[in-house]
Amino acid sequence: MRVIEAFRESFGVEPEGVWHAPGRVNLIGEHTDYNDGFVLPFAVPWGVTAAVAPREDDVVRLRSLQAGEPQTVETLGRAEGWARYAVGVFWALREAGHPVRGADLVIDGDVPQGAGLSSSAALEVVVGTALNDLYGLGLTKMEIALAAQRAENDFVGMPCGIMDQAASALGEEGKALFMDCRSLGTRTIPFDLAQHGLQLLIINTGVHHELADGQYARRRQDCENAAKHLGVDALRDVTDLAGALGRLSGDERRRTQHVVTENHRVEALIGLLRAGAVREIGALLNASHLSLRDQYEVSCAELDVAVESAVRGGARGARMTGGGFGGSAIALVADDRVEAVRESVTRAYGERGWAAPEIYPATPAAGARRLR
Structure with missing residues (x-):
């Protein structure tokens, strides 16, 4: 797996684990999520894969196989470009009182460029899922999605609704995800075309x-x-x-x-x-x-x-x-x-x-x- 090889090359050690989160396509229900409405997205076969290892300090070191130079972030407010979406999740979890420290990450994505299939939400959710496992936070998939949304809203500054992150976190093979964006209630709908x-x-x-x-x-x-x-x-x-x-x-x-x-x-x-x-x-x-x-x-x-x-x-x-x-x-x-x-x-x-x-x-x- 090339993300593991890149992690070894970048940091000289093995990652603690490898996680994946997909992008999404929305079947119907557009611009309804931030109006407390209904949406029907599903997760797509493309997404973001992350090799991650925790650190004993609060430093976040990131490398993307699709982006340019790696970034090292010691103060969470100073991330730039694509890294803001990843670092924002560290910030959101810490703001919520979770005991999250630093980590080393290598990111690999295969979401088609310019497709609007929410690679940003996939990046947020894969980081949140990895940190949840590595630090034993015990968060549900919806709680991970909410932390990812907060990262995008309050750290990145994009006032998105919850749909993209929820679809990435809760998607199921062969099914679309119906969600009431007010109650956050969900149910899967078989979608075998x-x-x-x-x-x-x-x-x-x-x-x-x-x-x-x-x-x-x-x-x-x-x-x-x-x-x-x-x-x-x-x-x-x-x-x-x-x-x-x-x-x-x-x-x-x-x-x-x-x-x-x-x-x-x-x-x-x-x-x-x-x-x-x-x-x-x-x-x-x-x-x-x-x-x-x-x-x-x-x-x-x-x-x-x-x-x-x-x-x-x-x-x-x-x-x-x-x-x-x-x-x-x-x-x-x-x-x-x-x-x-x-x-x-x-x-x-x-x-x-x-x-x-x-x-x-x-x-x-x-x-x-x-x-x-």
């Missing part, structure tokens, strides 16, 4: 528009403002959508319409899955994309073209997935239409002079775990 002659294709646009992070925070603020104006704790609590929309205007009105209808789409999609009507979920994916494009305004030309050309090529439904402004789209495709969809998307990108996107199937994978 192969038995229905279907595939879920990820269309990785490979683009990431720089406005993404600031716009994400702005969308969250829009939602919080709308909830305040409506007198509810979160937009999840809106039960009379027509009445609510009549009291709002502009961005707050559009964001509310998306969040409320998206929560209903999550529940509707689960109903179809339980009824065995898997082929019928495509219409909900299409509706989700239109809402994200027009009401939440987080799509972009590359995502729109990916979705539209996939459907034109025969996909039963498609939508952008993740935070938006780039990253990936997903498409539900019958086995006998996969090549037609690939050709349609590739051709559409070529006609616009864009580099062809990477297209590959995704199946639900296991969540964070110790490998050795």
Whole structure:
């Protein structure tokens, strides 16, 4: 295992263990998590692997096989770049009163670059899982996910919801993860497309528009403002959508319409899955994309073209997935239409002079775990 060899090379000793945490793709339920809503992600086969050994001081030494120079962090507030996501987990656990000291880590990731499959959450969760084992903290998988989210919110400064970290920590092979982001209650939903002659294709646009992070925070603020104006704790609590929309205007009105209808789409999609009507979920994916494009305004030309050309090529439904402004789209495709969809998307990108996107199937994978 190359992460072990790199650890020996970097630190001259054996790691105490090796852990893995996956990235995620969200089937439906976008921008609902920080509105106390519903989400339905699943863990993907790609993620972050970490070889780790504890230290007797408070120093954190990190090396990534994908990044540049190793970093040594003696004061937790001084991490830079990708290392902030890892070091932030040390900080979050210490802030919560857990007896976590330093560690040496070598990180290896295989999440496709620019795909928006949440390699950052995978990094946070793999570090949290390793520290939980090494220091005997006794945390549940959800508690690890919450520590990882706090690291991203308060240490890195990205106001994300809990979905990405929870999917990475709690994912199960062959199943999607339904989560109520208010209660943090979860249940797994069987999601075996192969038995229905279907595939879920990820269309990785490979683009990431720089406005993404600031716009994400702005969308969250829009939602919080709308909830305040409506007198509810979160937009999840809106039960009379027509009445609510009549009291709002502009961005707050559009964001509310998306969040409320998206929560209903999550529940509707689960109903179809339980009824065995898997082929019928495509219409909900299409509706989700239109809402994200027009009401939440987080799509972009590359995502729109990916979705539209996939459907034109025969996909039963498609939508952008993740935070938006780039990253990936997903498409539900019958086995006998996969090549037609690939050709349609590739051709559409070529006609616009864009580099062809990477297209590959995704199946639900296991969540964070110790490998050795």
